[in-house]
Amino acid sequence: MSKVSKKRFISGAVCPKCKAIDTMALTKENNVEKVTCVSCGEQMVQTEEHVEKVVREHEQVIGVFKP
Template sequence: MKKRFIAGAVCPACQKQDTLRWWKENDIEIVECVECQHTDRRVPQSVEQSEHLAKDKKQQVIGIFKPE
């Protein structure tokens, strides 16, 4: 998997610029700061709109199964 730096981006935790790298793992976008190791994960919109993630039934998504 190829990790790419996000030019000009500022880490929300340590406020340092040009320290964030981005990559996709099992269709989940991951952004990580190489300075303070702050991590942010984003699932695809199709998963965010899923009935399993409705506000009254909030569940944690660990990964997305894709049969091959």
């Protein structure tokens, strides 16, 4: 069973998809941070740094979301 933290809203954050302000909520599930727009449903996910290094070692990544 996964452990999900409470939603924490990010003050002043703008959704990159719908451009709504103050609709971005941060949650953490299984040590993975997820930012979700409660207005349009757009999601961004970030794993912990030590996991990211192992998984992405041989990939070419343009950019990684950092809240």
